[in-house]
Amino acid sequence: MSLDSERVGASFRDPSGFIFKRDGVLFRQVNQVYRKAYDRLMTGGLYEALTNRGMLIPHEEADTPPADAALAYKVIRPQVVPFISYPYEWSFSQLKDAALLTLSAARAGLEQGMVLKDASAYNIQFVNGKPVIIDTLSFDIYREGAPWDGYRQFCQHFLAPLALGALVDIRLMQLMRVYIDGIPLDLASELLPGKTKLGLAGLAVHIHLHAKAQQQYSDKQVAQARAVTLSKAGLLNIIDGLEKTIQPLKWEPKGTEWGDYYHCTNYSDDALKTKGEIVGGFVEKAAPKTAWDLGANNGLFSRELSRRGVETVASDIDPAAVEQDYLAIRANDEQHLLPLVIDLTNPSPALGWAHRERESLLERGPVDLVMALALIHHLAISNNVPLSSVAQFFAAAATWAIVEFVPKSDSQVQRLLATRKDIFDQYTEEGFEQAFAGCFTIVEKAPIPGSERVLYLFKRK
Amino acid sequence: MPIIFFKLNNYLDPGTGSLLVQLLAAGLLGGIGILLKTFWGRIKAFLKGEKYVPPAPAVEDEDQEDSAE
Incomplete structure (x- = not known):
């Protein structure tokens, strides 16, 4: 029988079995050498004890033929993990x-x-x-x-x-x-x-x-x-x-870059609320199932996605913000939200043997929607990334994009420009729209009241 | 307890040093003994005020491994 199955690159060390993908579904082959241990796990009470306490991923035994029949004992289909992180x-x-x-x-x-x-x-x-x-x-x-x-x-x-x-x-x-x-x-x-x-x-x-x-x-x-x-x-x-x-090892962030960002933003409480409502409206229009909130800080706006049931990764460069986000998720038992420390100017690469053990960030996509709020100026001005290149990256990651444009007149941008020469002639609302027009169409555009910033809902061309 | 030689079905190499430290971490006196023995050469050299010269690695007979059980 020739079934098209692809062995997952990271799954080769343990001879007990391996992961493979068939028609987009993830299976795990259990090998004969692991037979006794597998049976003991399943019938001796450990599987039940661990899955009941949410410690082990549940699985079902599957009828699908094994990927390597010579070694196989069983094929199981584990519950799907929405996003693999490292x-x-x-x-x-x-x-x-x-x-x-x-x-x-x-x-x-x-x-x-x-x-x-x-x-x-x-x-x-x-x-x-x-x-x-x-x-x-x-x-x-x-x-x-x-x-x-x-x-x-x-x-x-x-x-x-x-x-x-x-x-x-x-x-x-x-x-x-x-x-x-x-x-x-x-x-x-x-x-x-x-x-x-x-x-x-x-x-x-x-x-x-x-x-x-x-x-x-x-x-x-x-x-x-x-x-x-x-x-x-x-x-x-x-x-x-x-x-x-x-247990006693603790890390309490202090004095990190943006740990208290929301206390010193350019938004009043009212404007933050309005921004959340606009974002929520855009999310409902795009109706994504999966999303990446890039530069999410502590996830204030990521919740506009996750509370609508969208499987959301909320990444930020600042470990303090991500820590804050995770602690809140843990305390409130929040669903559908995964905060991660990722430096977007140097995102996680493909790593390990033959570059196939750990996937790069983009390889773990695409998703339905990327969101980049108050991020563009950091990429374009602090890191000199051309706006067209930002658009290309977003288009590679998702079909929809919610992007906030922060103009030069904004004090946050002024802060970034304070110590350097302004070489960013193209960094205007018009230049931004032009740069994104290469990959995206504007579906909706909404100025945020009480600020000079503009929110865009884009759809990939 | 019978002596068991562990080169059975583990796919990870547990590492010789790691195995010995486990004895100590397990709070078993045997572990302290083995580690003392390990570092005995160094301790002796230190007390005598000499420079420590590590012993040549012992040549092991590979055939021993599976015959022990």
Whole structure:
């Protein structure tokens, strides 16, 4: 039988199975080698326990033929994740919640005689504001005495970036983008403050001593190591210890660029309300199912999308704004909204083996609508991007665009121009419309009362 | 407890150093022993005021791995 199925690029490391796409639907093949573990997961109570608590993505067993019949045991169809995001795009609390979920799942597994065999941050996705494990094949049958194979990965993927973000500089979390298997522990050890080396637990053990031991034993196979046995109580101690190390790590943004942007905008409360109403009207006209709010700040206007049930990614360059957005989503149990830290002038690239493990931002599109409010001047003036190029990028990302034009006379733009030569002759309302006319038609145009700004609803040509 | 050699069905390389640190993190005394042994060369050299010279890596017999169970 020749069915057209495409194996997903990131899914090759674990021989237990892999993800493939057929007719646009995502399936996971479970291989024969994983048969026992899969049956144990499904019948031993762990699958139920985890999915009931929203910790593991639910799936159905599918009738569709496997993509690789020689290896196959079963094919399952997991619940769809609206948008795949990566740890280097998460705010501090998103990564922290993902870390704590991983540890809870490891503990829940042990209670049911299974072990979380890996601890990759890429196995976690956010669905309706909450982290969930998407790799159904992450659990193996626990063998008495076995140590935790995922320990090193956990420290590299979670503990190191969280410790660096909390104790050194939040921007160091971006190292996750450089190192695909998490931040090397010797690097984390070198960057962390000296006081974290003290003690017989916490970062002193999981990062510093861990890094030293790795160096000591690199390229060596030591008989003792292969004979390491750990009781289940010992494994639970490690999980507790990691939890106690991560819990107190906190990051409280202060003095970042736009953390308090909405308190010093050019909008009065009334104008903000009107702007929200215009945006809401545009959204209803375009009726998107999926959207990206680019430069979303803390997501004030993203809610015009998400509260209408539109699956929305709200990205911003400022980790403080994204953190604020995530904390609000978590506190109010909000749906359909995923905040991410993305620098639009240098968006997430395709990464990993053959550039196929992690998709670029655009590869994860297109969506129905992009929204760019109070963003154009940052791209065009701070980053010198030609307006036509901004339009092309939006057209590559979506069919519809809601864009706010902020004129030069606006004090926010004046601020950007204060310290540089004004080389932006084309930066006028007319020039803006002309630049966008290359890719888009204006469906509607609405000046925002009480400001000099204009909102546009565009449709791609 | 029987000695189990772990090169079974794990697809991740847990890393030798990481395995040993787990013993310590698990709060088991055995871990401290192994780590002390690991760093014993350095400690001795430090106490004697000498420069530490790492020992040559031991050559392992690969055949041992699967025969242990």
